[in-house]
Structure formats: C-alpha cells, structure tokens
Amino acid sequence: DAEITQSPRHKITETGRQVTLACHQTWNHNNMFWYRQDLGHGLRLIHYSYGVHDTNKGEVSDGYSVSRSNTEDLPLTLESAASSQTSVYFCASSRRRTGIGETQYFGPGTRLLVL
C-alpha cells in the first residue's frame, strides 16, 4: 500500500550537530510539507515543496533547510541543532489539483531531542 514514512522515529543529538530527518512517500504526490509540533503552538510549517527542485520557506524556517531531488523524498536538515529545535516533526504530502484544496496525509512523526 502507498504510504508516507519518516526516519528515524526518535533521535537524540547534541547542540551544534547537523541532523537530517527523512521523509518518503509512495503516493507520487507533488506537494510535500514539514511541520513541527510543540505544546501550545499546534502545527507550524517549516518548509514545503510543490515539486522536484521547488522549495519554499514556511513560518518557522530559520535553522532548517530542505531539498527536493525526486518526487518521493523531502529530507529536512537542521544545520546546527539548537535546544529550541527539540520538538516533534511531521512530514505531510498531498496531491496537486488545480483550484481545489487537497487532503494532506501525515507521516508518523519524528521525536527529536537536542541536548
């Protein structure tokens, strides 16, 4: 069955290290998104992509980067991890349909702890 996966599911790292979180979907969705979820803040958009080689900044993009080299993957990189980036990270994807809002399907999430 088609799905969206994230890896690792749990990660502990140290301040200043570079960390990459993987997101892979097999639905052939054009749109992919990265969110962070923190208590009291809901889901906040970090970066998103509407297709291969397309990337865009969301509302909380500082300290994060993404690249889209194929349809299936959108890895999220923390350039130099900070304690403020301790969070639960969700990847999501959706189809691309002109003029119609499309359901975003979420991955299982990655819990990241920065010490």
Added chain:
Amino acid sequence: GENVEQHPSTLSVQEGDSAVIKCTYSDSASNYFPWYKQELGKRPQLIIDIRSNVGEKKDQRIAVTLNKTAKHFSLHITETQPEDSAVYFCAASIVTGANSKLTFGKGITLSVRP
C-alpha cells in the same frame, strides 16, 4: 499571512452530549477548511473538510459549518463517545492554481467523560 484561531483550548463533555469547536480565520481569500484529529502519540488525520462554495457538510456524527461573512467555521460532533477524546486541529488554506498550504490553529483538547 493567514491566521487561524481556535477557541476554547480545552473542552470537556459528557458521553452522549454534543461538542462544538469553533475556529476563525483572517484571510477572506481562504477557500479550503479541513479538520484533523490527533490521538495521543499518533499522527494528525483528516476527519472532514469543507470548501468555500459549501456552507455545511456532514459525515455520520460529525459536521462542519462555514460562515464566510464572519470568517469562522465550526466542527460539530454529536453523540460523543470516549474514543472522540483527542486533539482537534482546524486549518485554512488559500488554493491558488495548483498550489495550497495549510495554516493550522493551535488545537483543542476534547475530553469525553464516560
């Protein structure tokens, strides 16, 4: 940009009662409004959505209503059950051509008392 607010932040109801969760949005150009349910430790999952050309949509015990003039939309759950206990997120999106991204509210924790 779009701003979505949810009120209240927590809601407790007795099993069998109805629950209503309200959201407001700021951008009148928003035209797609999904609701997501997130159980503890799980991923958010879509439960119902509505587009701006429709005023109400129902799916069994849940319904969503949209008031474009007032820029608010609401989730209605009837005959609540303990398994309805979860965090519920509303979101709004401006769909432009083939591109759309969601702005989420901060979520509301619904507790259904047995």
